[in-house]
Amino acid sequence: MDKFLDFFRLDERFPHMLCPGCGVGIAMATMVRAFIELGINQDKLCVVSGIGCSGRVAGYLDCDTFHTLHGRAIPSATGVKLARPDMHVVVFGGDGDIMAIGGNHFIHAARRNMDITVFVLNNRTYAMTGGQYSPTTPTHEQAATAPYGNCERSFDICFMARASGAMFVARSTTYHVVHLKKMMELALGKTGFSVVEIVSQCPTLYGRYQGLGDAVSMLKWIKERSIDVSKVEDPWHVPGKFVIGVLHDREEVAPYTELYQGVRNEARKQERC
């Protein structure tokens, strides 16, 4: 427990600013437990986030923390990792932050195989700004900016990650905390670009717009809709369900920092230029 509490900036930063029943705290605490399980040194860890409720996570942790611009956690983390390849660089952000405004960075960091881990908290809404629809809000659902129902299609974050070249992709939820911790550990242990989507409740906004009740009933709702990847034939096409577990775990290839070391070695060999 001490190790756990040691990971937070208890004196300066608590009580936190999240709503009662928010899933961000569950995901943050689970991430810290995964850090501890893997024995990650707090002095060699940088947690990077963008803007949003999920983005506030960076401010609560006692390690190097980088609260960047909305959508820019991944390129900022890329700079940190390239400058300090010895550090663990972890991004924590929301579905809007990572998949909408930061979507292009996500794709390209995956393509480059940047050796960072990205945790995307998917509450299906822009919570910080008051419940507008996000790239993961399902079609027809209402939101603060979709008073007549969302006419857009939504993204599958994990599918996007796999298609973009991520080494490891998993999904879990704030209900399944033991499972979530396991998924986070696997992602953190993987070399290269790894992603965990965390399906989370936002009782204050998403839950209210969908009439899903309080945090407890939202967690029950998440539980009922979740299905383990081992129980489905094709994890990418299970409408109306959260398929949880490891969805993609490919044979590791060299991550970007290693590839660039190769560029340095080659550059030193060549007299020309």
Next chain:
Amino acid sequence: MAVQLLSGNEACAIGALRAGVKFFAGYPITPSTEIAEYLSRKLPKIGGTFVQMEDEIGSICCMNGATAAGLKAMTATSGPGFSLMQEGIGYSAMTELPCIIVNVMRGGPATGSPTRSSQSDVMQARHGTHGDHPIVTLCPWNVKECFDLTVEAVNVSERLRIPVIVLADEITGHMRETVELPEKPLLWHPTNPRKPRDQYFHYDDSNNYDSNIASFGEGYRIHLTGLVHRKDGFPTNDPEIIKWNMDRLRKKLEDNESWLWDVTFEDLGSETIIVCYGSTARSAMEAKRQYERKTGRRVGILRLRMIWPFPQQRLVSLLKSARRVIVPEMNQGQLNRSIERTVSPDVPVISVLRYDGETLTPEAIIEAL
């Protein structure tokens, strides 16, 4: 020191390397691309890093990340990319991360004239990002100065921990001249020692500038945020601290103006003075030479190497004797307003403007003389 034939963009890249830049993140754009190409060849040789990002927003954020982790880092771009970088410039100002951007200007707005020269980002360099913020902008007029001012940009940016823009243009960027560049230019080193971790505050009143600041990975467990913050780096809405934070940023320039002001001048005793910057200063010098030979009358030249912060106090005294001020610019009139505010109202400030992508010629200035 060897004599070399170099373009301004190459000189700029060499300046960055000799100033200790180890990291470059960028996205190709005319007429700045040669800087990225040059550094992509040289940085890996010295153990540095060149990364081509997916866009200029990614570039500046990646650069800010590398700086936060302790490296001297830089990016280079032109108009459209510079527009995309604006939010990141504000992030650098708010978090007090050094940030060096070379903007090799082309005509705008939008895609504008990619291969033509212009000085139309003068106001954007100062006010492009939202909010009150400190920023320094340096304008080279030849190849040697592309080198010098890049080194200067690194020094000023590190010393004050603010964004510094090197505002070159297509002419200075692509022009070739023979130059001798110093192997070891004068570099700034922190004079304020860093406090031990248990007494360390990232935004201490004693470390606003000239200081040795902690970076990621050094065990200081720092927090950087673009939100207004307290001296420990954590966000706040307390009006008193908001004001303290904003004043702190303002003081970076205010306290250091005396050594920042950077102008060169000639013949200021004369009644007509040309105030110029960047590549148009070349035409101004030639105009002065031709005009003086033809008429025997002297013309003063005042060239600004640093346009932001605008060296107002310094110019007030330098322009005291002027009866007429001429301001050549390759835009629709941007820096002229600052100069109008500097001289007394009865002194006419005559703008000589060109914004068709062609060089502003000495003849155009002679005509105004």
